[in-house]
Amino acid sequence: xxxxxxxxxxxxxxxxxxxxxxxxxxxxxxxxxxxxxxxxxxxxxxxxxxxxxxxxxxxxxxxxxxxxxxxxxxxxxxxxxxxxxxxxxxxxxxxxxxxxxxxxxxxxxxxxxxxxxxxxxxxxxxxxxxxxxxxxxxxxxxxxxxxxxxxxxxxxxxxxxxxxxxxxxxxxxxxxxxxxxxxxxxxxxxxxxxxxxxxxxxxxxxxxxxxxxxxxxxxxxxxxxxxxxxxxxxxxxxxxxxxxxxxxxxxxxxxxxxxxxxxxxxxxxxxxxxxxxxxxxxxxxxxxxxxxxxxxxxxxxxxxxxxxxxxxxxxxxxxxxxxxxxxxxxxxxxxxxxxxxxxxxx
Amino acid sequence: xxxxxxxxxxxxxxxxxxxxxxxxxxxxxxxxxxxxxxxxxxxxxxxxxxxxxxxxxxxxxxxxxxxxxxxxxxxxxxxxxxxxxxxxxxxxxxxxxxxxxxxxxxxxxxxxxxxxxxxxxxxxxxxxxxxxxxxxxxxxxxxxxxxxxxxxxxxxxxxxxxxxxxxxxxxxxxxxxxxxxxxxxxxxxxxxxxxxxxxxxxxxxxxxxxxxxxxxxxxxxxxxxxxxxxxxxxxxxxxxxxxxxxxxxxxxxxxxxxxxxxxxxxxxxxxxxxxxxxxxxxxxxxxxxxxxxxxxxxxxxxxxxxxxxxxxxxxxxxxx
Numbered sequence: 243x244x245x246x247x248x249x250x251x252x253x254x255x256x257x258x259x260x261x262x263x264x265x266x267x268x269x270x271x272x273x274x275x276x277x278x279x280x281x282x283x284x285x286x287x288x289x290x291x292x293x294x295x296x297x298x299x300x301x302x303x304x305x306x307x308x309x310x311x312x313x314x315x316x317x318x319x320x321x322x323x324x325x326x327x328x329x330x331x332x333x334x335x336x337x338x339x340x341x342x343x344x345x346x347x348x349x350x351x352x353x354x355x356x357x358x359x360x361x362x363x364x365x366x367x368x369x370x371x372x373x374x375x376x377x378x379x380x381x382x383x384x385x386x387x388x389x390x391x392x393x394x395x396x397x398x399x400x401x402x403x404x405x406x407x408x409x410x411x412x413x414x415x416x417x418x419x420x421x422x423x424x425x426x427x428x429x430x431x432x433x434x435x436x437x438x439x440x441x442x443x444x445x446x447x448x449x450x451x452x453x454x455x456x457x458x459x460x461x462x463x464x465x466x467x468x469x470x471x472x473x474x475x476x477x478x479x480x481x482x483x484x485x486x487x488x489x490x491x492x493x494x495x496x497x498x499x500x501x502x503x504x505x506x507x508x509x510x511x512x513x514x515x516x517x518x519x520x521x522x523x524x525x526x527x528x529x530x531x532x533x534x535x536x537x538x539x540x541x542x543x544x545x546x547x548x549x550x551x552x553x554x555x556x557x558x559x560x561x562x563x564x565x566x567x568x569x570x571x572x573x574x575x576x577x578x579x580x581x582x583x584x585x586x587x588x
Numbered sequence: 589x590x591x592x593x594x595x596x597x598x599x600x601x602x603x604x605x606x607x608x609x610x611x612x613x614x615x616x617x618x619x620x621x622x623x624x625x626x627x628x629x630x631x632x633x634x635x636x637x638x639x640x641x642x643x644x645x646x647x648x649x650x651x652x653x654x655x656x657x658x659x660x661x662x663x664x665x666x667x668x669x670x671x672x673x674x675x676x677x678x679x680x681x682x683x684x685x686x687x688x689x690x691x692x693x694x695x696x697x698x699x700x701x702x703x704x705x706x707x708x709x710x711x712x713x714x715x716x717x718x719x720x721x722x723x724x725x726x727x728x729x730x731x732x733x734x735x736x737x738x739x740x741x742x743x744x745x746x747x748x749x750x751x752x753x754x755x756x757x758x759x760x761x762x763x764x765x766x767x768x769x770x771x772x773x774x775x776x777x778x779x780x781x782x783x784x785x786x787x788x789x790x791x792x793x794x795x796x797x798x799x800x801x802x803x804x805x806x807x808x809x810x811x812x813x814x815x816x817x818x819x820x821x822x823x824x825x826x827x828x829x830x831x832x833x834x835x836x837x838x839x840x841x842x843x844x845x846x847x848x849x850x851x852x853x854x855x856x857x858x859x860x861x862x863x864x865x866x867x868x869x870x871x872x873x874x875x876x877x878x879x880x881x882x883x884x885x886x887x888x889x890x891x892x893x894x895x896x897x898x899x900x901x902x903x904x905x906x907x908x
Contacts (some may be wrong), residue, residue: 462595
């Protein structure tokens with residue numbers, strides 16, 4: 243597949259937009275007309291051609307511009323990328339997983355040639371041609387996680403598994419929905435999920451941890467998570483809250499369609515073979531309300547879902563201030579017709 | 589785990605390595621390279637014997653950085669439920685087998701300051717890949733390896749050649765035993781101890797470590813025990829409204845599989861927790877043989893690990 247990469251921004255003038263094809267493949271996260279809390283973990287198996295599930299690692303039209311935005315974030319705040327010393331094997335595991343997957347599924351854009359531990363990586367969209375020795379990080383310009391993370395859409399954290407727990411001991415996080423690697427690094431699974439409302443009481447995290455501790459090599463799993471973001475800003479980090487928090491006050495009935503974005507994370511969990519660590523990939527997709535309503539089913543469904551959202555969840559996701567305004571705007575696209583079950587467009 | 593996730597392999601080499609131990613080298617035949625793995629990992633080997641499917645876990649022994657083949661060692665045991673006899677007597681070079689992807693329930697603690705490995709007999713196997721990994725990382729480790737005799741101990745000379753003074757072998761027929769109290773009594777803070785071997789040895793090692801003041805988090809063990817035998821009993825399945833019989837030398841899981849009933853499992857050794865099953869009634873007494881449920885959960889009688897545990901009594905009703 244040859245992708246046409248867009249030139250666009252995720253800050254300042256926010257020129258980001260989705261092509262019609264990109265709208266059709268958006269991973270809309272609601273399969274029914276009401277909100278239901280669910281862990282919704284399923285096997286990360288390959289999906290239909292053209293969908294975000296077609297390949298294990300999804301590269302799309304926003305690739306080049308997203309990588310440029312990541313570069314800006316890292317230049318301003320190197321703390322967004324951190325790895326504790328015992329995570330080096332896991333970093334190489336991650337590099338191998340991403341390079342082999344990207345080269346296999348997007349051969350027009352990426353090429354990987356391996357001769358024992360002598361590797362040759364070509365990234366055409368970013369103009370990179372790199373020979374290096376697998377296992378020797380001094381042969382790369384960055385440590386392996388950062389090297390490949392600067393060339394792959396999505397945030398990544400790597401969890402070490404020990405004592406029946408997972409510890410977030412490495413990560414490259416620049417497109418996050420208001421959480422901080424710098425704050426969470428070294429925390430265990432329960433600690434970094436501490437702020438999530440309602441789920442602890444239901445025992446969700448105990449069960450999820452048990453499940454993940456037995457995650458197997460070659461059998462990744464995935465789930466969708468969602469929130470909403472004002473403006474097409476990828477970097478909604480606590481570190482930069484002073485820059486974007488105020489955006490929530492700028493929504494008016496006139497600009498909802500362009501300012502309010504549904505933000506969906508395709509989260510993947512992968513057992514890494516050499517390190518026995520778990521890679522968590524968080525691939526962020528943005529869609530403007532004006533783009534979303536071009537799919538009539540989604541235009542009907544989203545306001546119905548938002549109306550049933552418990553207040554704790556709306557607060558946690560930071561939507562409270564503009565939720566009703568968004569519902570009102572979307573309602574003008576909801577003719578009350580029934581919607582078909584399932585996520586996709588009709 | 590279901591059959592579609594199994595890998596097909598061929599036995600490329602069989603080597604007797606001690607009086608009752610053979611080493612098998614397995615190569616992929618399904619067109620995909622075998623996965624890399626981490627030190628301490630095991631695979632489950634599926635063996636189709638004439639009357640039933642046997643699935644046994646075996647530690648991967650080769651270097652984790654070389655996935656061109658997998659190596660396992662199999663001890664022929666007299667009270668075998670079929671697996672080790674199958675591997676020793678029926679498997680030849682060229683035999684095709686099915687295996688699971690590697691799973692690691694016995695990984696070295698990456699933050700340990702020092703690793704003390706204690707092996708008894710065939711319990712040496714998970715340490716082979718673990719030492720290879722630790723050595724490559726430049727980690728500080730030592731192995732204390734108890735064998736009945738040098739003739740029955742596998743890989744003694746190989747290990748000594750490779751790792752030199754870090755390897756300590758104790759031959760029982762020479763009157764030598766692993767001097768565990770002394771070994772554990774003089775380690776730096778932050779050391780971790782790992783034990784693999786027969787159950788009595790593991791129990792002794794865990795007790796010794798605890799008495800020597802070692803914190804629980806720094807003590808690790810792995811044991812591949814067959815599900816203990818007992819008397820036959822009935823299993824009623826509440827959801828599917830079926831009833832099956834578990835034979836005296838069978839586990840509940842094996843009896844379910846024989847009847848074509850899909851139940852979740854991974855390690856088949858009572859360690860991983862995957863096969864945890866709810867109990868709605870029990871006309872008898874549950875014999876818990878797993879290392880997973882807490883004492884309180886065991887006492888409640890509401891849960892059973894069907895890969896290892898059984899009942900003494902007439903019947904048990906499971907939430908399946």
